[in-house]
Amino acid sequence: MNSVQFLRGQLRPALMVVWMTLGAAHAAGAAGDVSLTPLAQVPAGVEVRGRQVAAYSWDDRQGHNLLVLAEQEAGERDDDGTQSASIYAAQYLLEGDRPKRLWMLHDDVQRCEFDAGLHFDNAATRVTDLLGDGLSQVTVGYSRTCTSDVSPREFKLIMHIGKAHKYGLRGIDRHGASWWDEEAGALRGMPLPTDCSVAGQQALLSQYQEQGTDLPLPGCYNDEHDFAKAPAKLLVFMRQQWFALMQKQDADWSQQQSPAPAEDEP
Template sequence: MNSVQLLRGQLRPALMGLLMAVACVTTVRADDTVALTLVDQVPEGVEVRGKQVAAYTWDDRQGKNLLVLAEQVSEREDDGTQSAFVYAAQYLLDGDHPKRMWMLYDDVQHCQFDAALRFDMAATKVTDLTGDGITQATVGYSRTCTSDVSPNEFKLIMHVGKSQKYRLRGVDRVGASWWDEEAGALRGMPLPKDCSIAAQQALVSQYKEQGTELPLPGCYGDEKDFAKAPDSYLAFMRQHWFALMHKQDTEWGQSQTQPQPEDPTGDDESAP
């Protein structure tokens, strides 16, 4: 029995046959309660804009769900500008035709530098935080139009059903620190552990950074979207945000401290 058949929902024969044919290659745990099954190919009737980077199925009280993620970066236009976008959508695989629950689309248009939008695959999670069998799908991605290596805009978005959406928006940790050769250590403001305005301002004051704007790299701006949401939603999103920023911070720091690779050609300029 394959991993699709192990999920609890029931599919109509047409969709069941199709999903069995597209080969579910991996099953990963999103959290303690919801399993995601990674699929190579989505069913007919599911729209994918750009290049598909991942697609997952899971089961909840509504039935069998599908989440698809896609990205695209365009070639430069004649004027030298570049555009990019990300696309995500959740479908309910109910009956003969998939039904779209929600769609996410964000873009950078006519960027004069380097345009980039990329999903952080570690951000993709499906949860049942209220224990009622209705799941929440969360995705995260970075967005930038820059000519250097610097922190990007970052969005962590949770969708619940067709119309509920909760967001944390801020700045990621890419390029937030640098390697000081003389000191033999990383320099830069540390990763914030509290994104309240007071905590961010206190960190700026402690490190005496001049002209630093909020939110700081690794922080979000506010929690206004969660004013009327269940407490468990905000608790999860806070924890998830900081876990993602810690992962980014660690990976970025390692990339700065690792020695540069030797010249693969082995050329010696001093040789005759």
């Protein structure tokens, strides 16, 4: 039994417009952030697979860069009753007569018998120069699901550095991780982990006496293997980014589940 099945008691298959405050975060001067320019339209020669949800440009030692994010949402079901969805991200170097693509990210959910979904978390989008070498790191995050209920989804936080390097944290988000218990008058569910190591997650399970729940817990990633040979600053940043995103998701979801306070009688 996986963690979602245990939490919600429902079956779940094995598959698991620009964020305006992004500019505010950059304006606040977060360490390593690169100044970005939002773009309503991308230049000719830049491929956009699906509906453009965001695009940014910036400069680094490579030259003038462009990041484009697009989604192909699940639409009408096919003749067999299934749905498909996909996301697309790419970084281009704008030089000469034609943009040069440095990397491309594509993920999809194919022939989903339930409800297919793939969506960027625009709060995850960051461009940084953490190493101070003038070469930017581009980080995007997105959720992926094929479910018939409200339950945590796969979540991937991916960092690209030029053409050669890709690092990621991949796990489960906080969507549907808690629910309102009318009898108890409180939210129930596994609390948001603060340590995604195996030992940390098992300690949380032991504390709450949950049994039969697979790792990762909702809000945790699987492992940090991608960063074994990466500069330490990159993993520090990605951990911080992951937990900040999960905290925001947890707060937003909890607020949606909690009943509105009763109005005082006149």
